[in-house]
Amino acid sequence: MAAHIVVSDLVKTFHTPVKNSEKGMWANFFRPDVATKHAVDHISFTVDRGERIAFIGPNGAGKSTTIKMMTGILHPTSGSIRVAGLDPQGDRRALAFKIGTLFGQRSQLIANLPVTDSFELFGAMYELKPSTIKRRTRELVEAFELEAFMNRPVRKLSLGERMRCEIATSLLHKPEIIFLDEPTIGLDVVAKQSLRKVLNRMCADEGVTLFLTSHDAGDIEALCDRTIIVNHGKIIIDEHTDALRQRYFTVKHVRAELEGSAKGFTLPSAKNIRIDGNTVTFTIDTTKHDVNTAIAELLKSYSIIDLDMANTELEEIIASVYAAHR
């Protein structure tokens, strides 16, 4: 399968003046010290057509800078990018027809006017015929369930409603690739689930390549089949989301409700034991102990009313990866 996005040895460096307290006010003003920050530091990766990528990392890791270079907003210091076969800086206009973008913190809709007006304006901008705009708007209204608020001014929409409209707008011209930067930022649980559902459906129906940054592990689990983790401008992990989960699922979380009091509970393979009345929670390190043996020991030693076992949440995995590469 041909690579839809190719990023090679990409670097972005920012230079910012910094105050030096040992220098005087005038020296700081006229000859300030300059700090160099490598926001993106020699990163390379490829994305196949139709892949769904989570591009994640802690704040300041270089995610947004990378997306902004891939979409033509920023110019790389060095390295090369091809998105849908185009150079984002040299072929900015042609690329704009092939990509859709959403930066969660920023709106592209017109605040004072109904959502329909933004759709019409974007349709004209992408040189769509009025009949095509109407048809595509109908499709998106249905897919994103926008019917109830299409005629409401954008400034009167809830954040969840606005975000759905934002994404629908960026899909108006049927882009091949969609870049979503924090699409669920600030949304409540219901709005997040609703957005993920429609995004999944749209990606499946239209076969778009998805490139997503998010701080929400739920977005990654629900939407992305591959995860790239960056920190300090470098890629530290690039693998399938399932593989990532399995590689880091070395701890099982167990919660057992005992028939009698759990006071004095012990189990050789259990760690991080917490007791609350007749309920006990603990973890089993699967690299040191066999889970089946541990559970058999538990059932042999105690009379159990209820038993739950869960893997580590993806969020915890990501947090531990960030911590390990701090």
Add this chain to the structure above:
Amino acid sequence: MKSSVKRGPTVFRRMMSELRVAQCVWLTNVRAAMENRAAFAMQIVGMMVNDLSFVIVWVLFFQAVGTVNGWGGWESVGLLGFGTVSLGLAFGCCGGTTWLTKYVEDSSLDNFILSPRNVLWRMLTSRFDLPAFGDALFGAILLLAFAIKMQLSAWSIALLLGCILPAASITLSMSLIAGCVAFYIQDAQGLAFSLFKTFLTPSLYPAGLFPRPAKMFFVFVLPSLAVGGFPVQVIEEGNFGLFLLIWGLAIFWLVAGIAVFSFSLRRYESGNAIGLRS
């Protein structure tokens, strides 16, 4: 030769396409402004009252001192007519220029870079400045009064109309260049406004008040006199050379404005500010 034959229609098609989108944006802007009709009307009236105070000051001044180097009250009416109509047209059609510093600072320039349009044109037409409509309307009334009072011939009226577009273009170019400081300096809104005022203020003073060196400065360094003073002279003296000079300056500064913006855009450092387009 072969490529220019191919290129011509493409450039024309692209221009027409950009104009169609601009028309759509302008109509959208009008609809958005109409959502706040009261504010829209009040800003227009407020700007007309502001402009009227300028006219009153100059008329009273020339009533008191008589003419200065051939400039009297009615020349000042013409001068202010050109000044306000060019401001009104520049910021009415391309009001985005006054927002450039803000666009750079809060990174909303991203929206224009991501659109499949010319970034500069898209940015310029992104908004209109509401009070600019008051300027344009008031300027048109002043120019009409000036034309009637001076009993202008058809040729002079043609020259008058021919001076409006370059005057508006110079005003727009200077505002654009001033706004580009935001690419180099943080928190540049105040500085950009001051730089633009440095150009604008002399354009609202009668050209007869300037000594020769100052006149040269305000033509060839800052083209302030080409906006108001020279157009009045063109009409009164029928000076076609001066008319061509105004057009020459307009083209030069338009090209300079586009070049400065295009060069500066490479320095754009988009951040992650949170905001809503309005």
